[in-house]
Amino acid sequence: MPALHDLAANSYGGDEAGLICGYLFDADAPEPVRAIDSAQAAAWLDTGASASLGSAFLWLHFNLSHAQAERWLLRHAQLSDTFYETLHEGLPSTRIERADDSLIAVINDVHFEFSFEPSDISTLWISVGPRLVVTARAKPLRSVDALRTAVKAGDAPRSSTELLEHLLRAQADVLVKIVRGVTSRIDRIEDELLAGRLDHKRARLGVLRRLLVRLQRLLAPEPAALFRLLQGPPGWMAEPDVQELRGSTEEFSVVLRDMQALQERIKLLQEEIAANVNEDNNRSLFVLTVVTVLALPINILAGLFGMNVGGIPLAEHKHGFWIVVAIVASFTAVAAWTAFRKKR
Numbered sequence: 001m002p003a004l005h006d007l008a009a010n011s012y013g014g015d016e017a018g019l020i021c022g023y024l025f026d027a028d029a030p031e032p033v034r035a036i037d038s039a040q041a042a043a044w045l046d047t048g049a050s051a052s053l054g055s056a057f058l059w060l061h062f063n064l065s066h067a068q069a070e071r072w073l074l075r076h077a078q079l080s081d082t083f084y085e086t087l088h089e090g091l092p093s094t095r096i097e098r099a100d101d102s103l104i105a106v107i108n109d110v111h112f113e114f115s116f117e118p119s120d121i122s123t124l125w126i127s128v129g130p131r132l133v134v135t136a137r138a139k140p141l142r143s144v145d146a147l148r149t150a151v152k153a154g155d156a157p158r159s160s161t162e163l164l165e166h167l168l169r170a171q172a173d174v175l176v177k178i179v180r181g182v183t184s185r186i187d188r189i190e191d192e193l194l195a196g197r198l199d200h201k202r203a204r205l206g207v208l209r210r211l212l213v214r215l216q217r218l219l220a221p222e223p224a225a226l227f228r229l230l231q232g233p234p235g236w237m238a239e240p241d242v243q244e245l246r247g248s249t250e251e252f253s254v255v256l257r258d259m260q261a262l263q264e265r266i267k268l269l270q271e272e273i274a275a276n277v278n279e280d281n282n283r284s285l286f287v288l289t290v291v292t293v294l295a296l297p298i299n300i301l302a303g304l305f306g307m308n309v310g311g312i313p314l315a316e317h318k319h320g321f322w323i324v325v326a327i328v329a330s331f332t333a334v335a336a337w338t339a340f341r342k343k344r
Contacts, residue, residue: 018066021148025156025163026056032156042076045132057160059151061144062136064125069136077134080104083127087136096229103128103164103234108215109171110178112140117207121214126164130236133160135167143171161241168248175215175255182208182262190269193276205273209266216259290336297331 017038024034024044036044041060060077062069070087073079082099086106096105105126114120124141127134135144147163147170157163189204227249233242301324305312317323 016068017072018063018069019072020061020063022058022060023151024056024058025158027156027158028055033151033154038072042072045076045078055158057131057133057163059133059135059160059163061148062134064136064138073134073136077127077132079127079129079132079134083125083134087125098229098232098234101129101234101236103229105164107143107167107171109137109141109143110174112142112145114142114178117211126167128160128164130160130234133163142174143167146170146174159238159241161237162244165241165244165248168245169251172248172251172255175252175259178215179255179258179262182212186262186265186269193269193273205266205270209263209270212259212263212266216256216263290340293335293338294332297335298328301328301331 015038019038019041022036022038022041024036026032026034036058041058044058062073064070064087070084074084080099080102082097082104083102086104094106094108096103098104103126105128107124107126108121109124111120111122122137122139122141124144125136137144144167147167150166150170155166157166185204185208227246230242230246230249305324313320
């Protein structure tokens with residue numbers, strides 16, 4: 001049997017069946033968690049899954065971008081038809097529902113290479129039964145990778161339901177880190193705003209707000225859906241596992257409330273930035289108006305004295321130029337006094 005970390009590392013990109021990683025959990029065995037490949041998983045599903053194996057169960061994580069992944073599942077996994085319908089219906093909203101004697105979950109998670117962009121969110125499909133847990137994704141996701149890392153480090157859930165609960169808690173931890181990262185970015189933007197260094201902050205805040213709105217829109221149904229499921233769980237789900245799942249819903253509720261608070265904070269900052277921009281625009285418009293008003297007398301007199309007709313006043317006067325300058329200066333002073341008086 002290959003070493004746990006070697007097999008998991010070599011199959012990270014998916015083997016010939018699109019299996020990224022597979023683990024056999026058996027609390028009664030000398031080795032409680034064991035990495036297996038797609039061939040060993042198929043053999044276990046064909047023979048061992050139907051036998052009485054105590055608490056043993058299998059977790060298989062597939063890459064749906066692999067052409068053979070869904071074919072392998074159809075051939076060996078014997079999953080509910082609802083799972084395959086969920087794969088193809090294209091609805092990303094988070095939900096957990098009961099299908100026959102198994103659980104079907106659609107969970108939204110962030111990409112492994114997450115850069116705080118709203119597009120860095122994808123879907124993870126899950127099927128949970130008493131003997132088999134199947135997770136499938138099209139792009140690398142953080143929560144399921146955190147769970148895979150924990151299993152490689154020796155974390156061995158006692159049941160398939162506990163594995164689902166560990167995955168939900170891993171997702172909650174990822175969301176907490178996202179909220180902390182967004183909070184840190186908002187703090188820096190707020191400090192720069194208070195210091196007067198306003199430089200494209202509205203666009204950055206808009207990206208963060210869209211990210212939080214999308215995360216909340218995709219994740220908000222999860223606690224409610226899980227709560228409805230826990231009112232009538234499958235018969236194979238133990239009561240301690242039900243309580244653990246109920247606890248994971250509370251963690252999601254806290255994260256969602258934090259996201260809502262961050263959205264309100266971003267909204268207030270955007271309003272403050274918009275007010276500052278309006279003030280700057282008003283000051284610029286006032287300066288432009290004052291310049292226009294101050295230039296108005298000289299433009300009018302220049303237009304009048306520049307007409308090529310006879311009878312131009314002061315044309316023959318030896319101090320005519322200075323008289324005109326005095327008249328222009330007087331009108332300009334009156335215009336400036338009027339403009340600044342209205343400003344005050």
